[in-house]
Amino acid sequence: xxxxxxxxxxxxxxxxxxxxxxxxxxxxxxxxxxxxxxxxxxxxxxxxxxxxxxxxxxxxxxxxxxxxxxxxxxxxxx
Numbered sequence: 001x002x003x004x005x006x007x008x009x010x011x012x013x014x015x016x017x018x019x020x021x022x023x024x025x026x027x028x029x030x031x032x033x034x035x036x037x038x039x040x041x042x043x044x045x046x047x048x049x050x051x052x053x054x055x056x057x058x059x060x061x062x063x064x065x066x067x068x069x070x071x072x073x074x075x076x077x078x
Contacts, residue, residue, distance in 0.1 A: 004031065005024070005027055005028075008027035008028075008030050008031050009023060009024075009027050011027075011030065012027060014027075039055065042055075042058075044064075046058050047060075047064055047065075047067075047068045050068070
């Protein structure tokens with residue numbers, strides 16, 4: 001189970017541990033409805049997508065952004 005699928009189930013109010021095949025199918029339909037609005041779901045690789053300009057907006061953790069900025073500063077100073 002991917003984290004996107006688990007989040008979709010939780011969004012539907014379904015505990016992934018006790019989910020059924022019907023719940024999975026419904027979560028798939030729910031995720032597919034987002035297709036025009038969402039370019040993709042990423043794991044930790046979202047930082048590189050932000051840095052490359054592939055992603056314009058993302059929910060991000062402040063520590064991730066801090067580390068990315070620190071890495072960029074170190075790279076540009078060498």
